[in-house]
Amino acid sequence: TDLEVTHWWTSGAEAAAIRVISEGFQKSGNTWVDGAIAGAGGVARPLITSRITGGDPMGATQFTHGQAMRELIEAGFMRDVTEVAEAQGWKDQIFPQSLLDSCTFEGKLYCVPSNIHSQQWLWLNNAVFTDNGLSVPQNWDEFVAAAPKLREMDIIPLAQGQQSWQKQLMFNVLMVSIGGPELFERVYAGRDADYAAGSDVAKVFKAAAEARDLMEGSNVQAWNEAANLMISGRAAGQIMGDWVQGEFTQAGMTAGEDFSCLPGLGVNEYITAAGDAFYFPKVDDPEIIAAQDVLAGVIVSPETQVEFTKAKGALPVRRDVELRDPTPCMEKGMAILKEGHIVESINTMVSPDTVGRVTDLMIEFFADPSFSPETAQAEFAEIIATAD
Amino acid sequence: MSQSGKPTGLFKNLSAKIAAVPMVLTALVVFVGCSVWTIVYSFTNSRLLPSTKWVGLDQYERLWGTRRWLISIENLAIYGILMLILALVLGFLLAALIDQKIRFEDGFRTIFLYPYALSFIVTGLVWQWLLNPEFGIQHAVRSLGFETFTFDPLYNTNTVLYGVLIAGLWHTSGLVMCLMLAGLRGIDEDVWKATKIDGIPAWKTYLLVVIPMMRPVFITTLVLITSAIIKLYDLVIAQTGGGPGLASEVPAKFVFDMMFVSQNLAQGFAASSMMLVAVIVVIIPWAYLEFGGKKHG
Amino acid sequence: MQPSVSIQNLKLDFGSVSVLRDLNLDIGQGEFLVLLGSSGCGKSTLLNCIAGLLEPTEGSIHIKGQNVTWAEPSDRGIGMVFQSYALYPQMTVEGNLTFGLKNAKMPKDEIARRVARAAEVLQIEPLLKRQPAALSGGQRQRVAIGRALVRDVDVFLFDEPLSNLDAKLRADLRVEIKRLHQTLENTMIYVTHDQVEAMTLADRIAIMKGGVVMQLDTPSVIYNKPANKYVADFIGSPSMNFFDTRLANPQSPKVVIAGKDVSLSGYEFTRPGFSGDVWFGIRPEHIVTGEAADAAPTQFEVRAELVEPMGAETLVWSSLAGTSLRFRVDGQMPVADGDLIRVGFDPARASIFDKAEELRV
Amino acid sequence: MQPSVSIQNLKLDFGSVSVLRDLNLDIGQGEFLVLLGSSGCGKSTLLNCIAGLLEPTEGSIHIKGQNVTWAEPSDRGIGMVFQSYALYPQMTVEGNLTFGLKNAKMPKDEIARRVARAAEVLQIEPLLKRQPAALSGGQRQRVAIGRALVRDVDVFLFDEPLSNLDAKLRADLRVEIKRLHQTLENTMIYVTHDQVEAMTLADRIAIMKGGVVMQLDTPSVIYNKPANKYVADFIGSPSMNFFDTRLANPQSPKVVIAGKDVSLSGYEFTRPGFSGDVWFGIRPEHIVTGEAADAAPTQFEVRAELVEPMGAETLVWSSLAGTSLRFRVDGQMPVADGDLIRVGFDPARASIFDKAEELRV
Amino acid sequence: MADVTANMQRPSPAHASGPKPRRAFSRNNIVIYGILVVLAVYYLLPFYVMLMTSLKGLPEIRMGSIFAPPMEITFEPWVKAWSTVCTGLNCDGLSRGFWNSIKITVPSVFFSIAVASVNGYALSMWRFKGANVFFTILIIGAFIPYQVMIYPIVILLREIGLYGDLGGLVLVHTIFGMPILTLLFRNYFSSVPEELFKAARVDGARFWTIYLKIMLPMAVPIFVVAVILQTTAIWNDFLFGVIFTRPDNYPMTVQLNNIVNSVTGVKEYNVNMAATLLSGVVPLTIYFLSGKLFVRGIAAGAVKG
Numbered sequence A: 001t002d003l004e005v006t007h008w009w010t011s012g013a014e015a016a017a018i019r020v021i022s023e024g025f026q027k028s029g030n031t032w033v034d035g036a037i038a039g040a041g042g043v044a045r046p047l048i049t050s051r052i053t054g055g056d057p058m059g060a061t062q063f064t065h066g067q068a069m070r071e072l073i074e075a076g077f078m079r080d081v082t083e084v085a086e087a088q089g090w091k092d093q094i095f096p097q098s099l100l101d102s103c104t105f106e107g108k109l110y111c112v113p114s115n116i117h118s119q120q121w122l123w124l125n126n127a128v129f130t131d132n133g134l135s136v137p138q139n140w141d142e143f144v145a146a147a148p149k150l151r152e153m154d155i156i157p158l159a160q161g162q163q164s165w166q167k168q169l170m171f172n173v174l175m176v177s178i179g180g181p182e183l184f185e186r187v188y189a190g191r192d193a194d195y196a197a198g199s200d201v202a203k204v205f206k207a208a209a210e211a212r213d214l215m216e217g218s219n220v221q222a223w224n225e226a227a228n229l230m231i232s233g234r235a236a237g238q239i240m241g242d243w244v245q246g247e248f249t250q251a252g253m254t255a256g257e258d259f260s261c262l263p264g265l266g267v268n269e270y271i272t273a274a275g276d277a278f279y280f281p282k283v284d285d286p287e288i289i290a291a292q293d294v295l296a297g298v299i300v301s302p303e304t305q306v307e308f309t310k311a312k313g314a315l316p317v318r319r320d321v322e323l324r325d326p327t328p329c330m331e332k333g334m335a336i337l338k339e340g341h342i343v344e345s346i347n348t349m350v351s352p353d354t355v356g357r358v359t360d361l362m363i364e365f366f367a368d369p370s371f372s373p374e375t376a377q378a379e380f381a382e383i384i385a386t387a388d
Numbered sequence B: 001m002s003q004s005g006k007p008t009g010l011f012k013n014l015s016a017k018i019a020a021v022p023m024v025l026t027a028l029v030v031f032v033g034c035s036v037w038t039i040v041y042s043f044t045n046s047r048l049l050p051s052t053k054w055v056g057l058d059q060y061e062r063l064w065g066t067r068r069w070l071i072s073i074e075n076l077a078i079y080g081i082l083m084l085i086l087a088l089v090l091g092f093l094l095a096a097l098i099d100q101k102i103r104f105e106d107g108f109r110t111i112f113l114y115p116y117a118l119s120f121i122v123t124g125l126v127w128q129w130l131l132n133p134e135f136g137i138q139h140a141v142r143s144l145g146f147e148t149f150t151f152d153p154l155y156n157t158n159t160v161l162y163g164v165l166i167a168g169l170w171h172t173s174g175l176v177m178c179l180m181l182a183g184l185r186g187i188d189e190d191v192w193k194a195t196k197i198d199g200i201p202a203w204k205t206y207l208l209v210v211i212p213m214m215r216p217v218f219i220t221t222l223v224l225i226t227s228a229i230i231k232l233y234d235l236v237i238a239q240t241g242g243g244p245g246l247a248s249e250v251p252a253k254f255v256f257d258m259m260f261v262s263q264n265l266a267q268g269f270a271a272s273s274m275m276l277v278a279v280i281v282v283i284i285p286w287a288y289l290e291f292g293g294k295k296h297g
Numbered sequence C, D: 001m002q003p004s005v006s007i008q009n010l011k012l013d014f015g016s017v018s019v020l021r022d023l024n025l026d027i028g029q030g031e032f033l034v035l036l037g038s039s040g041c042g043k044s045t046l047l048n049c050i051a052g053l054l055e056p057t058e059g060s061i062h063i064k065g066q067n068v069t070w071a072e073p074s075d076r077g078i079g080m081v082f083q084s085y086a087l088y089p090q091m092t093v094e095g096n097l098t099f100g101l102k103n104a105k106m107p108k109d110e111i112a113r114r115v116a117r118a119a120e121v122l123q124i125e126p127l128l129k130r131q132p133a134a135l136s137g138g139q140r141q142r143v144a145i146g147r148a149l150v151r152d153v154d155v156f157l158f159d160e161p162l163s164n165l166d167a168k169l170r171a172d173l174r175v176e177i178k179r180l181h182q183t184l185e186n187t188m189i190y191v192t193h194d195q196v197e198a199m200t201l202a203d204r205i206a207i208m209k210g211g212v213v214m215q216l217d218t219p220s221v222i223y224n225k226p227a228n229k230y231v232a233d234f235i236g237s238p239s240m241n242f243f244d245t246r247l248a249n250p251q252s253p254k255v256v257i258a259g260k261d262v263s264l265s266g267y268e269f270t271r272p273g274f275s276g277d278v279w280f281g282i283r284p285e286h287i288v289t290g291e292a293a294d295a296a297p298t299q300f301e302v303r304a305e306l307v308e309p310m311g312a313e314t315l316v317w318s319s320l321a322g323t324s325l326r327f328r329v330d331g332q333m334p335v336a337d338g339d340l341i342r343v344g345f346d347p348a349r350a351s352i353f354d355k356a357e358e359l360r361v
Numbered sequence E: 001m002a003d004v005t006a007n008m009q010r011p012s013p014a015h016a017s018g019p020k021p022r023r024a025f026s027r028n029n030i031v032i033y034g035i036l037v038v039l040a041v042y043y044l045l046p047f048y049v050m051l052m053t054s055l056k057g058l059p060e061i062r063m064g065s066i067f068a069p070p071m072e073i074t075f076e077p078w079v080k081a082w083s084t085v086c087t088g089l090n091c092d093g094l095s096r097g098f099w100n101s102i103k104i105t106v107p108s109v110f111f112s113i114a115v116a117s118v119n120g121y122a123l124s125m126w127r128f129k130g131a132n133v134f135f136t137i138l139i140i141g142a143f144i145p146y147q148v149m150i151y152p153i154v155i156l157l158r159e160i161g162l163y164g165d166l167g168g169l170v171l172v173h174t175i176f177g178m179p180i181l182t183l184l185f186r187n188y189f190s191s192v193p194e195e196l197f198k199a200a201r202v203d204g205a206r207f208w209t210i211y212l213k214i215m216l217p218m219a220v221p222i223f224v225v226a227v228i229l230q231t232t233a234i235w236n237d238f239l240f241g242v243i244f245t246r247p248d249n250y251p252m253t254v255q256l257n258n259i260v261n262s263v264t265g266v267k268e269y270n271v272n273m274a275a276t277l278l279s280g281v282v283p284l285t286i287y288f289l290s291g292k293l294f295v296r297g298i299a300a301g302a303v304k305g
């Protein structure tokens, strides 16, 4: 059967990863109809929701987990795959547990997690430091301390793309890493506005203001262009998710030797265990339903997971798979996962609307040096007060 | 010869009415219907899906308390006014130059018109490129030896709109030129002769005689440019993504992001309703004057 | 006296098309010259050359003794009135009149004086504040004339100024222009293809055809002694009746029409002694009927084929010697289709042209 | 006999503007009726109502006894010829002629027969394969007539068919239309604002003004006995001279002009015994000069103020009793501005209208 | 017209005295051509850069200026953009989208113009009561941002069962093309002499006959304008193309977006530029070939109020 799968994995590594799934799926005798659309937020999401609500659903679709899908599930547009999960005993294998939790609605499982991506990393180009007679920083504070020297050498301390999600990512990474996981969860999950306005969070905003200074001169749009600044030595570091590794690898750099990675910015080594997931719209055709079940199985199957995570540079969603040729950074991540140093993703804690408002605030804050951290914090607290 | 009675109102011009059904349906169902639908749902708490949980004016209160929305409106106003003026001026200037019975008229006209054949997405991408300080115009000029030359409008909050404007003008002014050229060619030769005999200099003739005579052309042009300005979205997306900061956000993008990224339909509906109201307030009186009472021919 | 406008060897080509060919024309001070000719004969082109709106290929134009061949239109001391009025539509009448003056930075009171005078002459005082769109055709045309008037020019150029107007208005404005000329005593060059206008307005008429002047003379000479068949045929409505015949000139000149000898003893020959194939032309209005016919030197009997009553007179279409013969009878005279009518004419009033060159003999 | 076209109580408003007001008109079978009136008087509107192109607000239209007020234009048995020709530009002449017939699904051979006949009558056989753009104005107009002709209609409607043509062609086509009418003997309704056309073509003329018919009669009656001052003024070029005077009618009717008593004993009164303020009108062509003036019942001496030579005759503008007086003299008579001329007229040929209602007395 | 210029600039004949006539390169002309050339550079620059970049290899792009012509011309980026560049799993470049775009553009252009021309004709020739109200609504519709309409239209199409169909997309294009095109046709037909319409009615032609036999053949210039405008608009459309179709029908613009926005290591600018140019080939060709007709068509009535 033909199964149309929409996703926004169009870059080289991503495409290679999706090929793993599609090949695994096609082994079952079904056909994978690829519906790739570049650009997650702007283009793919309206398309996917329109298709589903418009009565012309695809067979399966990639989506970030979280509250984004909740309404579609509530409205009965999505199929639950509880049966497949139970039959294949996902509960025991899928790790961490939160992955399944965020797919669960009223006791039923509505999505299949495919991989884990963590965001809280500071990446550093070692050569930039050593060449300038600096030691490679081991945490955020050292990094900040090294910045003035870098500036003298006409090097941008911290690279950063201009896209809005990167600003949001940056801020929330600082929140987890500088403020700590409790703070993060108290603000978003607990929606404690008073706390958000308090002195603990103020530290985070101070750090954000520092980061803002460090990023000055980083005039690129995309995250990988920012990574390129770093690779080429024009910038020293970048705060970005683990997917950025692929860029280093492609540039022929080796983790540990040519570049360093500091999870939790070397301060609070906690990472988000969120990632991508596949959802299955409700359809009538039994053949398609069967194909959906097959795909669900293929995605979490150990064979797929090994190849897939390798291709994508992500962490697997099962505890029982061994990474093949993991980089030191991936091993660090795996270790943190195993320790359970996990924070929930912002997407599962608050609605996309709230995320959007935080994002807008951060866009402004990071773009405008005269935007004081105090004002930003006050506005942030207000958003938290009305968050949902 | 038939001896029929006076046909009743409905059957008069029956074919014409049948033929107009698509138009009537479009006008009523799509433009009116969908607008009303949008307005109605702007009073709800719709998120990803339309819901009927009424919240009164909450969405509007929030909208007008959102800085991004206010910035978007301000940006559109600045961009719109500048675009209107500059597109008309540039389009007219081009048309006037081309109308001087020049050689290679076809060539010049094609050069000025071709950008219109390209999409806003392409326009935005190319100009993003050209205005990129790393390898665009600034880079090229610097490599000629002007080390301090700075031209990076897209990376400066204060100038980013002008960067977008450069691209927008590049795209649209050719069409304006075409319309203006058609208008100029439609002007009675004798009027030109009369001004020559009166000894009026050319610029004065254009300003005081020709332009006032081209009113219908200006109106058509105005409709075309204005409708494009209000919809401004693709260009911004491709060129700046709304940045730096919120410096090049526009209402259409606000609506889109609200509806599909933040998944807050109602907020998007509220924003679009405001745009709609603004359009109607401006357009209806004008459209009534222009198209309402007009006789044939 | 020096001519007001003098045109020498004027040639103008549009690409490969010669529109004016070696044209010479002298127009006296205060003269009213009408350029008459059928459509496309180059009248407007010539006028535009004089105005400086077209540059001639060759030749020169002098106005008041100055060579203005290459001067700017506004520096030539001319004013021009167009068929389409060419008023500035968004300005008031006053604005139209003063636009050129203001542009020339004339003092305000002088402008006001001139406008007042022009408005008075043209009787458009009550219209000064109106826009052209709110004027009738005749009023517009008057404003267009006013625009030339306020500039106090030596030479007025008119390009078919009345042809957009209806017959009645045309007749009225014709008289006004004539009066204007008598008042102002400027030189006027007036293009038309309406011969009534030409005849009534002109001191002299230049009949043009294909870029050359066929005849330049007073209306009466043009009407009574057309220099060639083209002019004879062109002037007069209905046009001249032509008989294809032979001029025998042994001792006393005569032609034969419908078998009858017609003696030309009273005819003023331009080329005495000519003999050969000729066109013998006689105007419909020189054909008389009734008692007058009996008294005429030459008489025929013809059958009325079509009768067109026109009020004051009636036009009768008949034929003679295989040629259609038109003539007029008094409007009160009862004529019906098919009636036999006795007609006569005086050969002295005829116009005769040789067939080879179609020039007057 | 039943009238061919009968219009009863026709009213038509455009919004709040009444263009036709309670109009009644009967047109006989085979009659040539001309609707004459100045611009905007509603002529075209009336014609469009008859054709079915406009729907009247009130009233009815009968053609050949059938009530066609609401019938489709093509079902009325009418053909229409427009001022702008309105030929279908992308079809050949033949296509233009056959378009209506094909629409009516007429058999092919019948179409061919009709086209052949129309082409013959109008002498456009050689043009059949051409496109309208390749025709001259006169030829186009003939094709436009042909389009009505092939449809074999009872009533021909013409809306200023000749006013786009130049004077010469206009005269020729006028004659052709007259001939056509004589051949076909259809009813023809012909709109024009050119009075020469009206006078020469019409069996009867309806003079319209502001949506009502002012007078409906034969050309000769309209010319000689206009029913009211409007008609008198409208017909004739140059128009009638009017004197503002008083008709005294104690025993023998008379008026006073320039101090002289003018006896109206020869005048045919419409309203005998009338007395009061009147307009005394006399046509320029009824004013005689020279010997004839001496013989006329009433004589004056006037000074020529403006002389318009028009070839066959000369128009003289002068004034009498404070009123402008126009008259014609023979083209051969030498008249110059300022000459004193003796004029006379026969009061029997005058037209007199009461000043209150401006109706003929 | 060109001939006139040539003549107006002819130098004066030897025997004519007085001030010299204007020459071919008077100051006036230098200014005119100067401005035109400067502006032409502004308009051509992006095209030039796109073209040059698309002919360079990646290393050269990284090194050199974007304005420098390629040292070594390579057509590889073009080949890659057309046939091998990947979007997701499909590695057949733009070629697939090209045919999809044609499949979308042809019927959409056809239907939108057909409907709009009938509207314009009905509005100008057969004015019925209320027609102008609908027309005014249409014109206002031209100003409504598409985003406002997407959601309700998705619902609308779902209700009539056209969602996801090519038919649905054609319908959407027809609807959104209607305002401007109707305005265009209405203005044009208003300039057709009313007498022609009357003559046809007297000849027994009814609504459709008049439209098909009389008006349509006369409206060629405005049809050219409409076809050009509409082809460009539909070919360049992204939003509707992606929302109202399925992946196997995605137009070229969607693929272009995928190629350009795919984030992989170094951006392949040359391929992106080649893809951009390729996606613009059709509208560009149309403009290059029929620019003259376009201007003429606009002059023929599109701009008459």
Ligand SMILES: Nc1ncnc2c1ncn2[C@@H]1O[C@H](COP(=O)(O)OP(=O)(O)OP(=O)(O)O)[C@@H](O)[C@H]1O
Pocket: C014, C017, C019, C037, C038, C039, C040, C041, C042, C043, C044, C045, C046, C193, E003, E004
């Ligand atoms: N710009 C031009 N280019 C080429 N030929 C032209 C141009 N202007 C006029 N002509 C030609 O020159 C000839 C004379 O034109 P002109 O306008 O002087 O005629 P006209 O006597 O004024 O006629 P009308 O009575 O119709 O106004 C015509 O044959 C016309 O086609």
Ligand SMILES: Nc1ncnc2c1ncn2[C@@H]1O[C@H](COP(=O)(O)OP(=O)(O)OP(=O)(O)O)[C@@H](O)[C@H]1O
Pocket: B295, D014, D017, D019, D037, D038, D039, D040, D041, D042, D043, D044, D045, D046, D193
């Ligand atoms: N569609 C219309 N709406 C409103 N008024 C109209 C319309 N058509 C004509 N009129 C008015 O009706 C009056 C009569 O018009 P009509 O065309 O019948 O005049 P006409 O006698 O044919 O004039 P002309 O000699 O100029 O053709 C005019 O005052 C005109 O302004």
Ligand SMILES: [Mg+2]
Pocket: C043, C044, C045, C159
């Ligand atoms: Mg002319």
Ligand SMILES: [Mg+2]
Pocket: D043, D044, D045, D159
């Ligand atoms: Mg009329």
